Amino acid sequence: xxxxxxxxxxxxxxxxxxxxxxxxxxxxxxxxxxxxxxxxxxxxxxxxxxxxxxxxxxxxxxxxxxxxxxxxxxxxxxxxxxxxxxxxxxxxxxxxxxxxxxxxxxxxxxxxxxxxxxxxxxxxxxxxxxxxxxxxxxxxxxxxxxx
Numbered sequence: 001x002x003x004x005x006x007x008x009x010x011x012x013x014x015x016x017x018x019x020x021x022x023x024x025x026x027x028x029x030x031x032x033x034x035x036x037x038x039x040x041x042x043x044x045x046x047x048x049x050x051x052x053x054x055x056x057x058x059x060x061x062x063x064x065x066x067x068x069x070x071x072x073x074x075x076x077x078x079x080x081x082x083x084x085x086x087x088x089x090x091x092x093x094x095x096x097x098x099x100x101x102x103x104x105x106x107x108x109x110x111x112x113x114x115x116x117x118x119x120x121x122x123x124x125x126x127x128x129x130x131x132x133x134x135x136x137x138x139x140x141x142x143x144x145x146x147x
Contacts, residue, residue: 016061023054048135059124066098066117
């Protein structure tokens, strides 16, 4: 199970941008095909599904990028030395928000995870949940309309 999780995290930074671009293109095509002046209406199930896929890909890709930038790849001393941090190192890690810091014996910390990772994760998760809820509501609304 751990090997599968590691494989997913290793491949996600490469696959997630492709999935994101495909879903964003499909959303743009859906918006382009709508008739001008057709007015505003709530999104349908397919639109919500595309938003869920796009947001999930963004969140998973950013999480994998953050995890792989500070975890599992190198030993802590190698990670800190690669950044040029002098002195002895202690690496502190957090899973969510994603964080990995090289802390020297003087107490100075250097963050290994890029600053954009956590905002993309949380925004992607928020869009994922809201798209999922809107998709469920759209499905219920559609079923009631058929009766």
